[in-house]
Amino acid sequence: MKHSKKEKSPMASLRLAFVLLISLVSPTSSCTQQEKICLLRFLAGLSQDGGLAASWRDGEDCCEWEGVTCGTDRAVAGVSLASKSLEGNISESLGSLDGLKLLDLSHNSLSGCLPRGLVSSPSIVVLDVSFNRLSGALHELPSSTPPRPLQVLNISSNSFTGMFPSTIWESMENLIALNGSNNSFTGQIPTHFCNGSPSFAVLDLSYNKLRGSIPRGLGDCSVLRVLNAGYNNLSGTLPDELFRATSLEHLSFRNNELHGVLDGAHIINLGNLVTHQL
Ligand SMILES: *[C@@H]1O[C@H](CO)[C@@H](O)[C@H](O)[C@H]1NC(C)=O
Ligand SMILES: *[C@@H]1O[C@H](CO)[C@@H](O)[C@H](O)[C@H]1NC(C)=O
Numbered sequence: 589m590k591h592s593k594k595e596k597s598p599m600a601s602l603r604l605a606f607v608l609l610i611s612l613v614s615p616t617s618s619c620t621q622q623e624k625i626c627l628l629r630f631l632a633g634l635s636q637d638g639g640l641a642a643s644w645r646d647g648e649d650c651c652e653w654e655g656v657t658c659g660t661d662r663a664v665a666g667v668s669l670a671s672k673s674l675e676g677n678i679s680e681s682l683g684s685l686d687g688l689k690l691l692d693l694s695h696n697s698l699s700g701c702l703p704r705g706l707v708s709s710p711s712i713v714v715l716d717v718s719f720n721r722l723s724g725a726l727h728e729l730p731s732s733t734p735p736r737p738l739q740v741l742n743i744s745s746n747s748f749t750g751m752f753p754s755t756i757w758e759s760m761e762n763l764i765a766l767n768g769s770n771n772s773f774t775g776q777i778p779t780h781f782c783n784g785s786p787s788f789a790v791l792d793l794s795y796n797k798l799r800g801s802i803p804r805g806l807g808d809c810s811v812l813r814v815l816n817a818g819y820n821n822l823s824g825t826l827p828d829e830l831f832r833a834t835s836l837e838h839l840s841f842r843n844n845e846l847h848g849v850l851d852g853a854h855i856i857n858l859g860n861l862v863t864h865q866l
C-alpha cells in the first residue's frame with residue numbers, strides 16, 4: 589500500500605502539472621482573434637490573392653496559414669509572401685500585428701502606397717516590399733517618434749515618388765540596410781544616416797532622381813560597406829569626409845553630374861574597397 593501510494597503521488601503531481609500547463613498554454617495556443625482580423629483585412633485589400641484564401645480561413649489557427657509564422661508565444665511574428673502573384677493594396681492593418689518582426693511582400697504586383705504604420709512599426713525588424721508597383725511618397729514621421737527596431741528596409745524597384753525622406757531616419761537607430769533604388773525619388777540624399785544609426789552598413793539609392801551634393805555626413809558612417817547612388821542627378825565633388833568611411837567595400841556614383849578629379853591619395857584611405865565606379 590505504502591509502496592503504491594508512493595508511486596501514485598509523482599503521477600498525480602505530474603497530472604496536475606500537465607493540467608496546469610494546458611490551462612496556462614491554451615489561451616495562447618493559437619493566434620488571437622485580433623491577429624486574424626488584421627490578416628483578413630490585408631487579404632480583403634488584395635484584388636488577386638494568389639490562392640491565399642484557401643488556407644487563410646477564419647476557423648483555423650492563423651499560425652498555420654500559408655506564409656504566416658508565429659513565435660514561441662504563438663504571436664504572429666512573420667508574414668512571408670514573396671512571389672505569390674499578389675495584386676491590390678497593402679492594408680494598414682498589418683501594422684497592428686504587435687509581434688510582427690518580418691514582413692516580406694517582395695516580387696508581387698502590389699500597388700497603392702506603403703502604409704506609414706509599417707515603416708514606423710514598433711515591432712517590424714525586416715520590411716521588404718521590393719519589386720512591386722507601390723507609388724506615392726514615403727512620409728516623414730513626427731519628431732517625437734521613439735526609436736524603432738527596423739533594421740532592413742527594402743523598398744527598391746517600385747514607383748515611389750516625392751522627396752526622399754530625411755528626418756524619418758533619426759528614429760531608425762537600428763537600421764543596417766536601406767535599399768530605395770529604382771524608384772523616382774527626388775530631393776537630396778539625407779545627411780543624417782549615421783548620427784543615429786551606428787550599425788548602418790548598406791545604402792542603395794541608385795536609379796532615382798536625386799539631386800544636390802553628396803552629403804559630408806556619410807563620412808561618419810564608420811561601418812558603411814555599400815554606398816550606391818549611381819544613376820541620379822547628383823552634382824558637385826566627392827566630399828573629403830567621405831574618405832573617412834573606411835569600411836566601404838563598394839562605392840558607386842556613376843552616371844551623375846559629379847565633377848572634379850579623384851585624388852588617388854584619398855582612395856587609398858579606403859583600404860577595404862573592392863569596387864568603385866565614380
Ligand atoms: C486600393 O486603394 C485605392 C486608394 O488608395 C482604392 O481606390 C482601391 O479601391 C483600393 N483597392 C482595394 C482592392 O482595396
Ligand atoms: C532587399 O534588400 C535586403 C537588404 O539589402 C536584402 O537582404 C534582401 O534580400 C532584398 N530583397 C530582395 C527580394 O532582393
Ligand SMILES: *[C@@H]1O[C@H](CO)[C@@H](O)[C@H](O)[C@H]1NC(C)=O
Nearest residue numbers: 718744745767769770792814
Ligand atoms: C537593391 O535592390 C535592387 C533591386 O531592386 C538590387 O538590384 C540591388 O542589388 C540592391 N542593392 C543592394 C545593395 O543590395
Ligand SMILES: *[C@@H]1O[C@H](CO)[C@@H](O)[C@H](O)[C@H]1NC(C)=O
Nearest residue numbers: 719720721744745746770795
Ligand atoms: C526596376 O524596377 C522595374 C519594375 O519593378 C523592374 O522591372 C526592373 O528590373 C528594375 N531594375 C533593376 C535594375 O532592378
Ligand SMILES: *[C@@H]1O[C@H](CO)[C@@H](O)[C@H](O)[C@H]1NC(C)=O
Nearest residue numbers: 797799800820821822823845
Ligand atoms: C541635373 O541637374 C542639373 C543642374 O543641377 C540640371 O541642369 C539638369 O537639368 C538636371 N538633369 C535632370 C535630368 O534632371
